[in-house]
Amino acid sequence: MNQKIPEETIEQIRSQVDIVDCISEYIQLTKRGRNWFGLCPFHGENTPSFSVSQDKQIFHCFGCGAGGNAITFVMDIENIPFPDAVAKLGERVGIHLDIQSNSMQNSGPSYSKKEEKMLEAHEFAADFYHHLLVNTEDGELALNYLLKRGFTKEHIETNGIGWSMPAWDTLSVLLKRKGFSLEEMAECGLIIHRESDHTYYDRFRGRIMFPIRDENGKVIAFSGRIIDSADEAKYLNSPESPIFHKSQVLFNLDKARTSIRKNRQVILMEGFMDVLAANQAGVYNAVATMGTSLTTQHITKLKRLSEQIIICYDGDNAGWEAAKRAAEMLYVERLKVEVALLPEKLDPDEYIRKYGSESFVQQILDKPHAYITFMMMHARRNKNFQFENDVLQYIQEVLEQLVGRSSPIERDLYIKQLASETNISEEAIYAQFRKFEANNAKNFNRVEQRNQTKQIDLQPKKTLSATERAERLLLSHMLNNFEIVDRVLKSDEPQPFARDEYAAVFVRLIGFYEEHASPDYHRFLEILEDQELRKIVMEAALVESDPDHAEAEIADCLKQLKKYRIEAEIKKLLHDSQEAEKMHEHKRALAIAQQIIQLRKSLSAI
Numbered sequence: 001m002n003q004k005i006p007e008e009t010i011e012q013i014r015s016q017v018d019i020v021d022c023i024s025e026y027i028q029l030t031k032r033g034r035n036w037f038g039l040c041p042f043h044g045e046n047t048p049s050f051s052v053s054q055d056k057q058i059f060h061c062f063g064c065g066a067g068g069n070a071i072t073f074v075m076d077i078e079n080i081p082f083p084d085a086v087a088k089l090g091e092r093v094g095i096h097l098d099i100q101s102n103s104m105q106n107s108g109p110s111y112s113k114k115e116e117k118m119l120e121a122h123e124f125a126a127d128f129y130h131h132l133l134v135n136t137e138d139g140e141l142a143l144n145y146l147l148k149r150g151f152t153k154e155h156i157e158t159n160g161i162g163w164s165m166p167a168w169d170t171l172s173v174l175l176k177r178k179g180f181s182l183e184e185m186a187e188c189g190l191i192i193h194r195e196s197d198h199t200y201y202d203r204f205r206g207r208i209m210f211p212i213r214d215e216n217g218k219v220i221a222f223s224g225r226i227i228d229s230a231d232e233a234k235y236l237n238s239p240e241s242p243i244f245h246k247s248q249v250l251f252n253l254d255k256a257r258t259s260i261r262k263n264r265q266v267i268l269m270e271g272f273m274d275v276l277a278a279n280q281a282g283v284y285n286a287v288a289t290m291g292t293s294l295t296t297q298h299i300t301k302l303k304r305l306s307e308q309i310i311i312c313y314d315g316d317n318a319g320w321e322a323a324k325r326a327a328e329m330l331y332v333e334r335l336k337v338e339v340a341l342l343p344e345k346l347d348p349d350e351y352i353r354k355y356g357s358e359s360f361v362q363q364i365l366d367k368p369h370a371y372i373t374f375m376m377m378h379a380r381r382n383k384n385f386q387f388e389n390d391v392l393q394y395i396q397e398v399l400e401q402l403v404g405r406s407s408p409i410e411r412d413l414y415i416k417q418l419a420s421e422t423n424i425s426e427e428a429i430y431a432q433f434r435k436f437e438a439n440n441a442k443n444f445n446r447v448e449q450r451n452q453t454k455q456i457d458l459q460p461k462k463t464l465s466a467t468e469r470a471e472r473l474l475l476s477h478m479l480n481n482f483e484i485v486d487r488v489l490k491s492d493e494p495q496p497f498a499r500d501e502y503a504a505v506f507v508r509l510i511g512f513y514e515e516h517a518s519p520d521y522h523r524f525l526e527i528l529e530d531q532e533l534r535k536i537v538m539e540a541a542l543v544e545s546d547p548d549h550a551e552a553e554i555a556d557c558l559k560q561l562k563k564y565r566i567e568a569e570i571k572k573l574l575h576d577s578q579e580a581e582k583m584h585e586h587k588r589a590l591a592i593a594q595q596i597i598q599l600r601k602s603l604s605a606i
Contacts, residue, residue: 005086005097013086014522016093019057019070024261026077027304039304041077042066046333060538067538068525078216082526118188118243121180122219125171125190129162129209139163142208145227150280150353159210159276164224166206189221189238207236210272212244212290215301217254220244221290223272237291247295250287250302251275257305259284265308267365268294270322274312274348281357283365294326299333308336310368315342324378331371331405338368341377372414375401380421391422395429403436470560471502475540477554478506479521482513484554496561498568505533559606566603570596
């Protein structure tokens with residue numbers, strides 16, 4: 001941290017930023033009582049245990065212990081240092097700070113130095129490709145192609161779309177000249193190593209270049225589209241690399257987050273071109289997987305953003321099957337899933353070009369099918385109800401969807417529809433439904449018992465010991481009153497804490513009070529770089545203490561911690577005594593015994 005941000009500026013930014021608005025840009029929050037709750041972004045969970053207090057302007061996860069204020073949240077979620085987090089939040093409230101940070105702005109996960117160079121190279125390549133497209137004669141053909149396809153210049157600029165030269169080594173030469181390791185550039189997929197002569201050549205040549213960004217806006221990969229060659233694949237994507245993992249990336253999430261929050265809804269698409277087309281149609285809450293099926297990592301990201309997902313995949317057979325798989329995965333996670341179906345086997349991009357943006361929004365996205373309705377439509381495809389087997393299979397597939405998932409009203413509605421479609425009586429279908437329901441109840445109970453056992457095994461409820469409670473309560477008082485720290489420092493036990501992490505917090509708190517005139521646990525949290533130490537401070541800050549009996553509480557804490565230290569010393573001396581006797585060091589064993597007697601006397605006197 002090379003620059004010192006004035007304390008009054010930090011306080012001004014912290015006081016003007018609303019923590020609920022800030023955190024809502026990253027996860028979906030729902031108000032319950034006075035606080036807001038959501039799924040913790042710092043550990044995997046299915047039941048919201050992440051709480052945000054608008055009154056206190058703090059957050060706390062009851063699952064993993066993470067906690068802090070808006071500034072520390074941004075530090076942790078984006079893995080950036082304090083000055084960058086303050087500057088980022090300052091921009092939200094109109095306070096600009098000129099911060100020269102050594103870190104990567106908006107960085108997501110923690111990167112090694114090698115991976116940071118890979119990200120830097122991707123940013124350089126994206127700027128270079130974009131320059132070629134919009135500012136050179138070499139890019140004219142590609143630029144005109146995009147404009148004819150309906151891309152506006154603003155859209156091209158916003159998405160950083162570019163053009164790669166047809167030559168074999170244009171980018172390779174530039175990267176080498178800029179000092180990048182060509183071996184590392186090959187590892188991250190920008191260039192390719194030729195085994196025959198150990199030279200390097202560009203992976204992308206003569207293609208329109210679409211940057212792929214992570215959820216914080218860093219370029220991590222590319223997809224290149226050929227214009228007119230029938231001999232090559234239409235699209236060429238970056239390979240998996242240390243900075244690009246397809247199973248984790250949702251295209252456009254960095255730009256869509258604000259719109260998702262506003263609409264409380266995600267449009268999930270199959271390809272990035274569909275998302276770009278949707279953006280042109282005025283739909284900004286769309287994201288897409290990158291050439292891979294929906295994964296659990298994708299779903300974790302989606303769950304944190306919204307409970308409502310509209311799947312808008314291609315209208316061909318492959319699109320129907322992919323939509324079914326994705327819908328089932330999302331439904332299992334208790335998300336509200338709807339499916340927007342496209343006619344004529346069109347994909348979203350093709351539909352928009354054929355029928356226009358207004359039709360896409362009003363006829364497709366505004367009229368999605370409920371999950372079970374879509375599953376019925378899928379089950380009905382390729383079936384001929386003149387054949388008994390097809391009728392029975394259709395009824396079974398639909399009833400399997402209804403069991404354990406539908407409300408009585410939905411059940412009644414869909415069974416009536418089944419009876420009408422198949423000419424089977426409602427009574428017969430209900431009888432079959434009850435059989436499925438009974439079998440499902442048995443299976444559910446067995447699975448639930450196993451899950452509960454696993455949960456008990458994996459997450460045993462921790463009960464704090466008397467010493468741990470004393471440490472937490474003492475630290476709580478110290479966070480609110482400097483005089484307690486000063487009193488302890490002047491006592492016979494200037495380091496009262498038993499656990500190393502509490503001792504580390506105490507040392508930092510001493511330094512904080514040397515620099516700051518008054519207690520301020522918000523500011524203290526911000527100077528702690530270690531997330532685990534911040535958890536300890538947050539837990540202590542949330543402790544309910546009795547201000548009328550503060551002195552008695554502090555005295556009790558210090559007594560308990562002193563007892564713990566003496567007991568620990570006795571335990572150590574007993575071990576030393578046993579060792580001395582084993583070695584026949586009788587004189588030393590006698591001296592240790594006398595020490596133990598004195599310690600036990602002092603223990604009984606406390």
